[in-house]
Amino acid sequence: xPQVAAYDSKIEGNVIFTQLDAAMNWMRKNSLWPMPMGxxxxxxxxxxxxxxxxxxxxxxxxxxxxSPRQCDVMIVAGxxxxxxxxxxxxIWEQMPEPKWCIAMGACASSGGMYRxxxxxxxxxxxxxxxxxxxxxxxxPEALLEGLMRLQKKIEGEQSFLAQKPxxxxxxxxxxxxxxxxxxxxxxxxxxxxxSKRTLA
Amino acid sequence: xxxxxxxxxxxxxxPGKTKMTGPELLKSLSRLLGLKIQSRxxxxxxxxxxxxxxxxxxxxxxxxxxxxxxxxIDISSVDNLGEEPRFEVVYELYSMTLAIHLRLKLAVSEExxxxxxVSDIWPTADWHEREIYDMMGIRFNNxxxxxxxxxxxxxxxxxxxxxxxxxxxxxxxxxxxxTSAAPMEGGPFVTQPSTATAKDREPRARRPEVTS
Numbered sequence: 001x002p003q004v005a006a007y008d009s010k011i012e013g014n015v016i017f018t019q020l021d022a023a024m025n026w027m028r029k030n031s032l033w034p035m036p037m038g039x040x041x042x043x044x045x046x047x048x049x050x051x052x053x054x055x056x057x058x059x060x061x062x063x064x065x066x067s068p069r070q071c072d073v074m075i076v077a078g079x080x081x082x083x084x085x086x087x088x089x090x091i092w093e094q095m096p097e098p099k100w101c102i103a104m105g106a107c108a109s110s111g112g113m114y115r116x117x118x119x120x121x122x123x124x125x126x127x128x129x130x131x132x133x134x135x136x137x138x139x140p141e142a143l144l145e146g147l148m149r150l151q152k153k154i155e156g157e158q159s160f161l162a163q164k165p166x167x168x169x170x171x172x173x174x175x176x177x178x179x180x181x182x183x184x185x186x187x188x189x190x191x192x193x194x195s196k197r198t199l200a
Numbered sequence: 201x202x203x204x205x206x207x208x209x210x211x212x213x214x215p216g217k218t219k220m221t222g223p224e225l226l227k228s229l230s231r232l233l234g235l236k237i238q239s240r241x242x243x244x245x246x247x248x249x250x251x252x253x254x255x256x257x258x259x260x261x262x263x264x265x266x267x268x269x270x271x272x273i274d275i276s277s278v279d280n281l282g283e284e285p286r287f288e289v290v291y292e293l294y295s296m297t298l299a300i301h302l303r304l305k306l307a308v309s310e311e312x313x314x315x316x317x318v319s320d321i322w323p324t325a326d327w328h329e330r331e332i333y334d335m336m337g338i339r340f341n342n343x344x345x346x347x348x349x350x351x352x353x354x355x356x357x358x359x360x361x362x363x364x365x366x367x368x369x370x371x372x373x374x375x376x377x378x379t380s381a382a383p384m385e386g387g388p389f390v391t392q393p394s395t396a397t398a399k400d401r402e403p404r405a406r407r408p409e410v411t412s
Contacts, residue, residue, distance in 0.1 A: 117368025
């Protein structure tokens, strides 16, 4: 078999050389399919962001999937009660890797105004959060800003070597195995310390 | 035919088949219910009767069938911690035909902590009674389905009791739910009435020396 050349006069001009990570991240960040975890009034703003005036489709995230198996980013929009908390965690666990989480609004980020017996004090006690969005509820623009921050974060991820080590070893055994990078680098907008439950 | 305002509508099928208007009926209720009523309070045209818990079903049936209180608006409960009897259960009744309100109150001691159900008299009482059981821990005898309604079955506390802390208590039910105490961080966060600026009045955690 002759070696397949990258150069072909018929597709000349349509070939781009880039890093594999950059290509993967570019595809991922522009087709983030959200899991709309709408739990309270933030969900109304989430719906507004999806509708024509704010048009989340401009960022490739209009495909709200109601099956966690088809989702990339869980947008926790609203108050997470303790009664709902383990259900949210279970849906998160059903989402395939790679996956990200946006805590939308004060309640999802910290419990918000509910310092109460019934409300989980921030969804980051159960699942790792990439982006926290302030507001009660945040305006749709704030959600879009959070989405853009998440896209920026995805751009910087080591997608191939860190997340597909076995495939990397098969394709190029000579590549030195680097120490795996944590899939979830805490680089959101507003940092909140992880609780013991996150680490458990 | 003589026109009357809605709250003056006559009660056709009332006791003794006499034609009574709503206010007239309320005035004569003490006579109709007689000894069942422990006390009667009139405040701003609202009538409140206090009755004995054992008389509840009799009064409720009479109120629905004879006095046309066909609508149970709400049932609520009060925790008077430190007083005896500790709890109160409050029934808000309304008559669609006469357009009048009536409030029934009954005292429940902590030892008994149970009231007869009225869910067979007004079906809407079913969930109201479940909520009172869930939040206050008052049981309802002969209720068809007395489960918790807001918290999950097996949650060990009654959160609206006065001796339950605002921030909650930790609990754990594997695979169902868990709770932990919320950090109060100097709270509870309450507005302090004063003539200070809005910035100083807003609810926030205050250091003790600032608060006092």
